[in-house]
Amino acid sequence: MTTARDNYPEYFAEKLWEWLPAHYRDLDQSEGGGALRAFIESLADQAALLKRSQDRLWDDAFVELASDWAVPYIAQLVGTRLVSAQNPRARRADVAKTIYYRRRAGTLSVLEQLIADIAGWQGTVIEEMGRLARMRHGLDGTALQGRLTGTPEGGLADLRSSRSALLGGGPFDEFNYTPDMRRPNGETGRRGIAKLSFHLYRLGVVEFRGVQPRRMKRLAGAFQGFTFDPSGRDLALFSPGDATRTGGEGGTIREWSLPLPISCSLLGDARYRMDQRVRAWIMDESRQGAPIPSRDQRLAVANDLRRLEGELFADAASLRRLLTGLPSAPILTQESLFAGLLLHGLVEECGSAALLPDETGDTTMGAASLGLSFTSVERPPMIPRHRSCSANLDDWSDAPPAGVEWVVQPEKGRFLVNRGGNSFASLRVRYHQVVPASVGAGALGREPDDSAPSLLWNSGAFGDGTPADGAVLIQDSASYVNPPDQPALVRCQVRAAEGERPYLRLNNFWRLGAGTNNAELTLDGLWIGTRSVPRSVVLQGMGTDANFERATLRYCTLDPGGIDANGGTLPAVTLVIDCFVEELLIENSILAGIRLQGSDAAVSRLIVRDSIIHSRTPGSVAIDLATTHLCIQRSTLLAPSLSETAINVERIHAEDTLVAGLVHASDSQNGCFRFCARPAGSTVPHPYRSQLLGDGGGLFASRRFGDPHYLRLSDTAPVGISRGASNGSEMGAFCRENEPARLDSLQTKIREFTPFGRLPNLIREN
Incomplete structure (x- = not known):
């Protein structure tokens, strides 16, 4: 708990001390050893608590400002059924929005809002009824079509679309399914008329700016291969999502609106329209780019583009093919002019516009998800999106198209770049990555240190x-x-x-x-x-x-x-x-x-x-301090295998800790090992409500540092570990995330505000 900086304890201690006769104060200093002074200071601490409580009486009448103990009293005034006290954030949000929820109960807007307010995650809700394959009748009206594949509601999918296949099973799925009569439980029993799928995105995304990438491949020519990660690892790049979006009120949900790993197809999704904005750019005599010599030629080019009014082009190649059939094709297909058409004709509803920056470094929808620049002044602030593309760089051999300076494979965080005349040391990248909660460098919610550096x-x-x-x-x-x-x-x-x-x-x-x-x-x-x-x-x-x-x-x-x-x-x-x-x-x-x-x-x-201490080298010990007193809380420790030693100390006090390796404490009479897990064969003092690990298989979603799910418990982890901490959360380094309490709170409120007869189904996407 943060200590108040009001100096009340010091003030009351001095006030009470002055009220005592000077004789007793002198005796305490000369013979009492300060015992009386210590007693007065303890009284002053309690007086400070009372004073703070009095100061906050007015604030405690408002749920936004009230102390945690006052929230249940306000809840009684509005008749709210409170969720677990282990989730104080959800309690406060529930009380503050009780009237809002009840007025809109049963709507998708409220159900999506609950994900953000109660669980603190991003997500979306899908009515599975709209994804059932069926015969349509005359009362149905015109069938809506999928944005990517054109698949009509209830109809057959276009199996030639690889991107649609990649989206299968997620919230942006355009396939249609036969009904499943089983009760919904995650990925099973999802499809049905009465079923609602809550897609939850639990992991936090952090933006890293000005990162110096590592060169991994020397190629012939101007392009060189890099990884976004400065250590040289492959890592998945994520879209930033939109944490400020309110449920159902922010318009149609798109892939870039949620913290999803970016795919090549999403990053390369560039759609174009030759609308009034493009024609105005053509007619602008002061514009930058390849000049069109005369006004008559500009009028001819604009008239040719007017023929394409209303057409949506799926990619730049489709646009170029159609432009070659126009009378002004020799002018329109010039590389410099064509680049301007791509720049001004890009529509906002596509992945390239939402994720890649323009020349200023931003997008029309806010901050870009990733970007590349040089610290030298010879280049623009950021390589723009019309000079970028996505590709498969597994073998670093894809040749970039003409006019492209930056090629990205977001699934692995690799890229090729034409550095021009700039040095590699001046190269900087910006990207979004999932980090393991408040653990490690670049963690979420790191407390700043405001002290002045020397x-x-x-x-x-x-x-x-x-x-x-x-x-x-x-x-x-x-x-x-x-x-x-x-x-x-x-x-x-x-x-x-x-x-x-x-x-x-x-x-x-x-x-x-x-x-x-x-x-x-x-x-x-x-x-x-x-x-x-x-x-x-x-x-x-x-x-x-x-x-x-x-x-x-x-x-x-x-x-x-x-x-x-x-x-x-x-x-x-x-x-x-x-x-x-x-x-x-x-x-x-x-x-x-x-x-x-x-x-x-x-x-x-x-x-x-x-914290996490992960020893990977066979024969090594995570904590090898034979004469040390170890106090460990809410941490995850791994040995190379369960049969190898992870902790070797003299004395241990452990709580809410997961140790995937043997624990040896030479002093087995002192200390404790409470709400922890360890393998059989460990020597620990006074285990209390602790668990024995089995073979360790399937315990973690990933053991590879750099993965989004690094050392997160898998969905198949034993309940005694996933809910075995002292606060009912999971054991280990992510105990403070309190995910089980947040999930239970969300389920409670979903049942309260879901329409009668509907079956909610929570799907944990990441």
Whole structure:
């Protein structure tokens, strides 16, 4: 809970202290050891609580401002049936919108609104009745047709459309189905007259700007192959979605309106109309582009384009073919003029217009999903959409079409680019990616640090290096190679700016040494990786009296390793302790492992919260600190296999933690292991309401770092783990997401506002 900055405790403590006779105050200081003062301060704390409650009496009358304890009292005034107290956000939204929901009960608008208000996710609701294949009759009227395939309602699908096949089963499906009489349960029993499908998109999408991509393929000619990911991994690019869209009131839902992985077909969906806007551009004498010498020629070209009024062209090739049959074809098919037709004739209702930027870097529908630019001044701010296309780059061999400067494969996050006369170091990309909740570098909801830095790192340069006593602020998301060592730390902080995720690549070990016996170090918001050879972040001391009083890693990712886009190995980056550390704090971070090095190395106390420690190398241990007291909460730890050791410590206090590996605590009489899971054969103290893991198969949706579902529990995970935490949520690093409570709350409200006789079906899309 955040501490109020009203100074009430200090004020009341001094006030009460002054009321005491001076004789007793002197005795307390000389003989009492401050016991009386401590008692007065405890009374002052309670007085501060009462004062704050009095100050908030007026606010507590309004649901938007009320404290959590006051929300149920307001709910009684409007007769709301409250959801679980584990979901306070849903409680507040439910009370605030009770009248709104009841006035519109039974409509798709309210049902879609419930997804955002109660669960905090994005989603859409589909009436399955409209997707049933059937014979139509005269009272049906004109059948609506699918936007992509032209498939009529209830009719046969055009199986030649590959994109329509990719959308099958989702909210944008254009196929029609026979009825399924089973009761709906996720993917089974979905089709029927009375069934409503709630498509839920649970994972959060984060935008990364100014990222320096990694070159993965050297090609002959001007084009070179890159990955969006600075480490060189394949990753799926996502559309940003529209979190502000209200249910059913924002118009027709399109693919780019939801946080979906972008497909090649969606990114390449470019449709054109030669309407009044294009003709006005042709007639504009001040326009940029290839000139048309005379006004008569401009009139002739505009008249030819008027013949195409109302026609919708599915792609640029279709438009070019038709233009070649017009009298003005020699002018219209010039590359520079044709590029202008593509620029001004693109319709808003297509994937290219919604996801790719124009010259300014934005789209007509808001911020673009992805973009590419150079930091040099020779190029425009962003490569525009009419100079971009999508393609399959599995072997990096697709030849770009004429006039194209940027080719993207969004399913794997690869691209080819013509860099022109610009350097590779000046290349920057922008994209959206799913991140594992509030864990790791670039996490959702990272708390900003507003303290003033003493040094700045920017554009891959380290400035004056790592300070011994001071704070470094990394101002962008560029790649930094070999951050400077600092052997004599006193109090040092290296943090990324809010909204940035810099990538620090180690060609050597990053050595951070204590220069005093109570040094402090904080790493915040950093992604640290390496190539080819394993490297480590090493905490060490200059001498026998040099140690760390506290070392903290917040929202950091020490790369757990994997495979890059060319099949090469990405080694893990471990945290190595080569000195004495009084307290090591790991919060909201992803690590590959923690181990000791040297005979004098030790960690007195290790605290791990809301983090992932994933050891992939056979024989390695995630936490190998034999003399350490470990306090771990809401975390996920993985060994290379369930039969290998994941934790080796002296004493352990664990809560809401999932350990996919053996746990060995040498002190089995002290500590606890409550609401946790571990394999059989582990040595843990006083297990309470804990689970034993089976063979571990199917426990996680993905074990590959970089996947959207990295270490998320799969839908087949045992209920004792998926709902086994102390708050009824899942065990592990995503416990605080409280997904089970949010899902239960949503189901409760759906049953309340769904029309009688309808069967709701919740489908978890991502």
